[in-house]
Amino acid sequence: MKSDTFWRYATLAPAVILFVLLTILPLFNLLALSFHDVEWLNREAVWEWVGGRNYAKLPEDTLFNAGILNTIIFAVLAVAFQMVLGFWLALMTTRVTRLRVFYRAVFILPILVPGIIIGAIWKLMYSYDFGVINQAVVLFGGNPVDWLGNPRLALMSVIIVDVWHWTPFCFLLMLASLESLPQDIFEAAEIDGASKGQVLRYIILPLMMPAIIVTFIFRMILAFKVFDEIYLLTGGGPGTSTEVISFTIYRRFFTEDQSGYGSAMSLATIAVIATMIILASRFATKKGPDA
Amino acid sequence: MIEHSRTGPVLRHAVLIGFALIVLFPFVWIVMASFKTQIALLMGQWRFAPTLFSYDSVINGKTSDFVTNFKNSSIIAIASTTIVLSVATLAAFSLYRLQWADWVLRVLLAWSVIFHMVPPITLAGAWYTMFRSVGLDNTYAGIILAHTTINLPMALWMMGVFIRDVPKELVEAAQIDGARTPKVLRYVVIPIVRPGLAATGILCFIFSWNEFPVALTLSQRATATVPLGIGKYAQENTIAYTEMAAASTLSIIPAFILLIVAQRFIVRGLTSGAVK
Numbered sequence: 001m002k003s004d005t006f007w008r009y010a011t012l013a014p015a016v017i018l019f020v021l022l023t024i025l026p027l028f029n030l031l032a033l034s035f036h037d038v039e040w041l042n043r044e045a046v047w048e049w050v051g052g053r054n055y056a057k058l059p060e061d062t063l064f065n066a067g068i069l070n071t072i073i074f075a076v077l078a079v080a081f082q083m084v085l086g087f088w089l090a091l092m093t094t095r096v097t098r099l100r101v102f103y104r105a106v107f108i109l110p111i112l113v114p115g116i117i118i119g120a121i122w123k124l125m126y127s128y129d130f131g132v133i134n135q136a137v138v139l140f141g142g143n144p145v146d147w148l149g150n151p152r153l154a155l156m157s158v159i160i161v162d163v164w165h166w167t168p169f170c171f172l173l174m175l176a177s178l179e180s181l182p183q184d185i186f187e188a189a190e191i192d193g194a195s196k197g198q199v200l201r202y203i204i205l206p207l208m209m210p211a212i213i214v215t216f217i218f219r220m221i222l223a224f225k226v227f228d229e230i231y232l233l234t235g236g237g238p239g240t241s242t243e244v245i246s247f248t249i250y251r252r253f254f255t256e257d258q259s260g261y262g263s264a265m266s267l268a269t270i271a272v273i274a275t276m277i278i279l280a281s282r283f284a285t286k287k288g289p290d291a
Numbered sequence: 292m293i294e295h296s297r298t299g300p301v302l303r304h305a306v307l308i309g310f311a312l313i314v315l316f317p318f319v320w321i322v323m324a325s326f327k328t329q330i331a332l333l334m335g336q337w338r339f340a341p342t343l344f345s346y347d348s349v350i351n352g353k354t355s356d357f358v359t360n361f362k363n364s365s366i367i368a369i370a371s372t373t374i375v376l377s378v379a380t381l382a383a384f385s386l387y388r389l390q391w392a393d394w395v396l397r398v399l400l401a402w403s404v405i406f407h408m409v410p411p412i413t414l415a416g417a418w419y420t421m422f423r424s425v426g427l428d429n430t431y432a433g434i435i436l437a438h439t440t441i442n443l444p445m446a447l448w449m450m451g452v453f454i455r456d457v458p459k460e461l462v463e464a465a466q467i468d469g470a471r472t473p474k475v476l477r478y479v480v481i482p483i484v485r486p487g488l489a490a491t492g493i494l495c496f497i498f499s500w501n502e503f504p505v506a507l508t509l510s511q512r513a514t515a516t517v518p519l520g521i522g523k524y525a526q527e528n529t530i531a532y533t534e535m536a537a538a539s540t541l542s543i544i545p546a547f548i549l550l551i552v553a554q555r556f557i558v559r560g561l562t563s564g565a566v567k
Contacts, residue, residue: 004389004466004471004472007389007471007472007473008385008389008390008391008472010381010472011381011382011384011385011389011472012381012382012385012386012389012391012395014377014378014381014382015378015379015381015382015399015443015447016382016399018378018436018439018440018443019399019402019403019406019440019443022414022418022436022437022440023402023406023414023440025417025421026414026417026418026421027414027417029417029420029421030413030414030416030417033416033417033420038420040423045420045423045424089306089310092302092303092306093303093306093307095303096300096303096304096307098304099304099307101554102311103307103311104554104558105550105551105554106311106314106315107310107311107314108550108554108557108558108561109314109315109318109546109547109550110314112497112501112546112547112549112550112557113501113543113546114500114501114503114517114518114521114542114546115501115503115518116501116503116518116521116522117518117521117539117542117543119525120321120521120524120525120535120536120539121317121318121320121321121539122317123525124320124321124324124532124535124536125317125320127532129333130332130333130334130335132320132335135335164313164314164317168310168314169561171310172561173562176562221407221408224408224410225410225411225412227410227412227503227504228503228504228518231503231504231507231522231525232521232522232525235525245410246410246412246413246504249410249412249413249416250412250415250504250507250508253415253416253419253508254416254419254508259416259420262416263416263417266412266413266414266416266417267413269410269413270409270413273408273409273410274405277405277408
């Protein structure tokens with residue numbers, strides 16, 4: 001098979017080249033940028049060495065701090081609600097066979113629609129003056145609520161959109177896992193007189209743990225990337241109440257044209273996320289065997 | 292029977308239908324809004340005389356870029372999907388069937404996992420700077436390359452899953468018969484993984500079509516994609532609400548068509564590769 005050595009390399013090369021050119025090289029590019037201030041004169045980049053000044057600015061940047069904090073609040077709350085709701089709905093509805101294709105199509109739809117359009121739809125529905133949500137509030141005798149304009153409500157309103165967006169997906173994964181559990185265990189538990197709560201606690205939850213963890217990780221990764229919906233719904237405001245980290249980076253790097261500082265922020269964010277991945281995988285392997 | 296599903300079938304369907312209605316309601320509402328006049332929308336009317344005015348101004352309006360956006364999105368999504376499918380299939384075949392050392396497989400997969408977890412916006416700045424210095428800023432090529440890279444980890448895992456289903460013996464038999472890699476791929480592997488290619492391709496297409504932050508940073512008016520066009524509505528001082536609704540409705544159509552004609556591929560993709 002010696003003649004195939006060429007093809008061995010040729011088949012793997014494109015992927016390796018893409019990764020090197022567009023993921024590894026940019027990291028070094030960011031590293032270099034982060035120690036400079038960059039100005040664009042015509043098409044020429046003028047780099048000025050500033051040492052660690054960009055990094056030193058980070059801890060005092062209120063936008064950056066708000067971005068980190070809000071991203072964590074958003075991710076934790078939204079994913080927790082989606083998982084619990086999805087799991088509960090799956091428990092309620094296992095073994096439905098009729099209309100299966102229809103239900104599945106409906107529940108997949110939200111994740112196929114561009115996030116920005118989800119944002120557009122909900123921006124209209126949340127509208128203070130004519131949104132359908134305030135119509136309902138008024139119909140039930142309440143006063144119109146400024147869902148996106150009130151700093152104390154805005155983050156919650158954004159989380160509600162995300163819960164609507166992703167609960168169907170969590171539900172589908174939970175349902176698939178629940179339906180693949182061996183049935184004889186449940187019969188045995190029933191014969192032994194186990195209560196519903198006991199079956200849930202000692203049989204369903206442990207058996208579903210791998211699926212729960214996978215869904216959780218998948219959702220957390222996406223939640224930390226949140227950008228589109230917030231860009232359209234609130235633009236990070238009012239104030240910094242819905243500022244998330246991707247948005248802060250976008251703002252600093254592109255809107256304000258601070259390439260060097262934006263790069264430092266990008267790398268700091270990557271470092272934070274990498275640390276969390278390492279901690280989470282340590283935790284998972286520690287918990288793994290008995291979970 | 293699972294204990295917890297002892298709830299009667301009627302209740303189960305009631306829960307599911309209620310859930311489905313909550314999921315569908317915003318879509319129905321936005322479609323309705325797109326057929327309203329601005330006044331009917333602002334008045335919150337439920338009974339209204341439908342008008343195509345918003346669609347007309349989105350598609351034919353002088354200041355509307357929607358048709359261009361649609362064309363740009365199609366070009367970018369189709370090109371990046373084609374490239375990422377080719378690259379990922381070749382790489383997955385190489386990794387799982389051409390006797391690479393274990394560490395090569397591990398390093399590549401680990402790197403793709405890490406890259407997948409990092410928000411793309413963190414790299415967008417570097418992409419922008421790099422593309423700009425080689426003249427790829429505000430070109431299709433730049434965004435296509437970026438979308439290809441963003442989708443590569445997922446495509447690699449998914450095609451990995453499907454290629455591992457190709458029996459080793461089949462590949463080896465073809466190699467013993469003297470078939471070289473291009474022939475093995477063409478006549479043995481591709482025919483077997485074709486459903487997997489469809490599943491992976493559809494997801495890559497949708498993710499490229501939907502992608503917003505990177506397209507936002509790498510393109511200007513001439514190369515702007517559909518999500519950017521929608522985003523622009525919200526940035527204006529007086530938002531043209533009904534036009535935003537009409538443009539949103541039009542933008543959902545590709546996803547909707549794929550969902551109807553290719554649901555089984557999407558399900559297969561979501562359950563086999565994207566999540567595993």
